[in-house]
Amino acid sequence: MLPPRRFLPSFSLLAAFEAAARTGSVTAAANELGLTQSAVSRQISALERQLGVALFLRERQTIRLTIAGDTYAREVREALRRISSASLNLKANPAGGTLNLAILPFFGTRWLTPRIGRFLDQHPGMVVNLITRLEPFDFRFDTLDAAIHFGVARWPGAALTLLMDEDVIPACSPAFRQRHSLAVPADMLRAPLLHLSTRPDAWELWLSRNQVPFDAVQGMLFDQFVTMVEAARSGLGAALLPRFLIEKELEEGRLVRAVDGEPMPTGQYYLAYMPDRATYPPLAAFRDWIMQEIGADTLALAGPIGQ
Structure with a gap:
């Protein structure tokens, strides 16, 4: 249910306020909106009267947001962004059927993007918007229908569909393995190791799992898998990478297992979404499709992987 009409200012008033708040200038806001300065000033004053709150402090020829105005500006800006996003989605796909999906960079680049064409071929008319996200987000405020998530759930009340388990292997370039004479897990202590900032203890866990005593593990730090893979391919070090x-890279020989050993389980990937979106047709179709894709990949991955 919408709030009473008196709490719903017109779009023109909100647009004038947001532009002035963002630019810190009535003149700049007027130029951006194609209005006169006096028109923007009148719209801001009308908004303040409607709300019963002062949004700006007027100081000679300048304006400055009040504390209340600053908070309101942030919320209005996000609301206008969501309206703009919804309008763009509708224009791109007038028949409906748009899925806004947050993805992890490496998973999206390496696994999902090369396959998404098959989903679109099976569901003509549907549109999938991929939004790369590393930082936490909130389904209540983000214009997202679902997210590909790894690890522990961060969102209270969200539904999680298990997609797959992940395991990692120590990988490096063939020349790197030969140069450092790598053969058994203990040899890794003599080689440069590459680390992912979101998994800072990965090598410690791997060494412990392989019963290799160690004091400290150091090396280059990366914030994304994609750059760490390139570093491993370039011979800068060995990295623990999702198999x-x-x-x-393994099939083409650009990467090899640094040493023999079993893959190390690290966690699970999930499709996360709010329960009230579970039956949304594009999301339901995508959920069924990605489970089928993962099932086919699991069978293929069960075979031997090149060393």
Whole structure:
């Protein structure tokens, strides 16, 4: 249910206020909106009268947001952004059927994007918007229908569909393995190791799992898998990488297992969404499709992987 009409200012008033708040100038806001300065000033004053709150402090020829105005500006800006996004989605796909999906960069680049065409072929008319996200987000405020998520759930009340388990292997370039004479897990202590900032203890866990005593593990730090893969391919070090995301490099010999050993389980990937979106047709169709894709990949990955 919408709030009473008196709490719903017109779009023109909100647009004038947001532009003035963002630019810090009535003149700049007027130029941006194609209005006169006096028109923008009148719209801001009308908004303040409607709300019964002063949004700006007027000081000679300048304006400055009040504390209340600053808070209101942030919320109005996000609301206008969502309206703009919804309008763009509608224009791009007038028949409906748009899925806004947050993805992890490496998973999206290596696994999902090369396959998404098959989903679109099976569901003509549907549109999938991919939004790369590393930082936490909130389904209540973000214009997202679902997200590909790894690890522990961060969103209270969200539904999680398990997609797949992840395991990692120590990988490096063939020349790197030969140069450092890598053969058994203990040899890794003699080689430069590459680390992911979101998994800072990965090598410690791997060494402990392989019963290799160690004092400290150091090396280059990366914030994304994609750059760490390139560093490993370039011979800068060995990296613990998700096995299913480096299949191409392993098959082509650009990466090899640094040492023999079993893959190390690290966690699970989930499709996360709010329960009230579970039956949204594009989301339901995508959920069914991605489970089928993962099932086919699991069978293929069960075979031997090149060393």
